[in-house]
Amino acid sequence: MLRTSTRLAAVAVLSVLSVVAFVVDRPAAQGQGGVTALTGVRIIDGTGRAPIEQGTIVIGNGRITAAGASSSVQVPAGATRVDLSGKTVMPGMVNAHAHPQNQTKTMPMRGDITRRLRMYANYGVTTAVSLGQVSDEETAEVVKLRDEQDRPGPGLDRARVYTSGPSIRGLKTVDEVRKTVDRYVDMMKVDRIKTHVTPQMTPDQYAALIDEGHKRGLRVNAHIFSLAEAKMVFDRGVDVIAHSIRDQDVPASFAADLKRRNIGYIPTLTRDLSVFVYESTPAFLKDPFFLKGMSVYGEQVKLVTDPTFQEKVRNDKNAQSIKQALEQANRNLKILSDAGVTIGMGTDSGTDEGRWPGYFEQVEIEMMAKAGMSPMQVIVAATSGAATVSKLDQVGTIAPGKAADLLVLDANPLQDIRNTRQINSVWIAGRRLGASGTN
Numbered sequence: 001m002l003r004t005s006t007r008l009a010a011v012a013v014l015s016v017l018s019v020v021a022f023v024v025d026r027p028a029a030q031g032q033g034g035v036t037a038l039t040g041v042r043i044i045d046g047t048g049r050a051p052i053e054q055g056t057i058v059i060g061n062g063r064i065t066a067a068g069a070s071s072s073v074q075v076p077a078g079a080t081r082v083d084l085s086g087k088t089v090m091p092g093m094v095n096a097h098a099h100p101q102n103q104t105k106t107m108p109m110r111g112d113i114t115r116r117l118r119m120y121a122n123y124g125v126t127t128a129v130s131l132g133q134v135s136d137e138e139t140a141e142v143v144k145l146r147d148e149q150d151r152p153g154p155g156l157d158r159a160r161v162y163t164s165g166p167s168i169r170g171l172k173t174v175d176e177v178r179k180t181v182d183r184y185v186d187m188m189k190v191d192r193i194k195t196h197v198t199p200q201m202t203p204d205q206y207a208a209l210i211d212e213g214h215k216r217g218l219r220v221n222a223h224i225f226s227l228a229e230a231k232m233v234f235d236r237g238v239d240v241i242a243h244s245i246r247d248q249d250v251p252a253s254f255a256a257d258l259k260r261r262n263i264g265y266i267p268t269l270t271r272d273l274s275v276f277v278y279e280s281t282p283a284f285l286k287d288p289f290f291l292k293g294m295s296v297y298g299e300q301v302k303l304v305t306d307p308t309f310q311e312k313v314r315n316d317k318n319a320q321s322i323k324q325a326l327e328q329a330n331r332n333l334k335i336l337s338d339a340g341v342t343i344g345m346g347t348d349s350g351t352d353e354g355r356w357p358g359y360f361e362q363v364e365i366e367m368m369a370k371a372g373m374s375p376m377q378v379i380v381a382a383t384s385g386a387a388t389v390s391k392l393d394q395v396g397t398i399a400p401g402k403a404a405d406l407l408v409l410d411a412n413p414l415q416d417i418r419n420t421r422q423i424n425s426v427w428i429a430g431r432r433l434g435a436s437g438t439n
């Protein structure tokens with residue numbers, strides 16, 4: 001079926017979507033008192049520790065209550081046992097730089113954002129941290145979804161979401177900057193701050209923005225391009241460098257500074273890929289694993305395969321210059337990872353053309369591995385690293401007390417990072433979704 005469909009033109013592929021789409025909403029497995037035990041499974045806990053080859057995870061009330069070697073974990077009487085022999089479990093992935101946005105104008109905002117969050121989950125991304133909404137109205141919808149996810153109820157069938165609201169940029173005075181941050185916190189109820197570093201704002205204004213964010217208890221994420229921009233916000237107390245440094249090698253001294261201050265670094269390699277890759281039709285648009293997302297991706301596939309769009313990309317000097325910037329980003333990721341800086345996986349997916357929520361996180365981690373990180377380092381960056389960068393305490397590792405957000409795989413990703421595509425099942429808050437990458 002899939003082989004046949006890959007031979008078809010992209011437009012024709014749209015017509016077979018329903019056949020290759022993810023199946024969702026299989027009811028959760030739950031035993032007496034709602035306790036579930038996953039047994040016989042290889043556990044990669046997300047901290048970077050060596051895996052446990054024969055492990056058991058006990059889940060109750062949406063949380064992990066015990067996890068460890070099967071010989072040391074007692075399964076409560078009456079628990080539903082799920083035998084996962086031969087499988088590998090890792091924490092659900094955390095995307096530290098996402099954009100769950102309303103991009104389909106013909107659909108209600110909430111429904112569109114929700115199906116995008118569900119698509120993240122289908123691909124194993126169980127938390128999406130939004131570093132930018134397009135409007136206050138959209139922010140309000142995402143904040144509602146965020147607040148609903150922790151309420152008792154039937155269980156989540158989508159990625160958890162957090163949001164900065166629209167990026168704060170282009171303001172004129174320090175006073176305006178502080179008032180804007182206050183409005184975001186008090187009126188919009190955002191849980192983090194995002195800013196773009198541009199020449200329109202002065203270093204003093206960035207200092208005020210970061211200071212006000214901290215006074216209100218929020219982390220501040222900065223969109224940068226150059227080393228100078230990264231240093232400017234670093235010197236003013238920023239928490240997260242939300243894109244790669246892409247103009248030159250990061251000097252060892254600055255890498256050491258980032259590590260010392262525990263500043264998070266989000267490479268967003270696929271963001272840069274997306275800027276130039278649609279100069280022609282990339283092979284991945286016919287990847288069966290990509291086609292599983294077509295219910296959401298379809299509209300934009302039409303756009304990025306349009307010859308006029310592709311010609312525009314070919315003739316765009318900026319788009320072409322990003323090729324070199326991406327090579328620089330790859331080099332800096334290796335430098336910073338080797339220096340021990342906390343790397344958080346992030347993609348910029350969900351905004352602009354051809355940045356696929358779900359699929360691109362899978363591409364991102366493959367690119368991180370190609371940049372020179374080990375599969376274990378990549379897994380850490382996509383789980384606990386991204387959670388640390390995003391200051392989310394409940395996700396990113398497999399340990400008692402953490403949310404039972406899990407990615408069960410048919411193959412071991414420590415052998416090949418692409419094995420994160422061999423999805424057996426995805427669990428959110430102890431509930432198993434029906435997504436399957438293998439059947």
Ligand SMILES: [Zn+2]
Nearest residue numbers: 097131132348
């Ligand atoms: Zn972004």
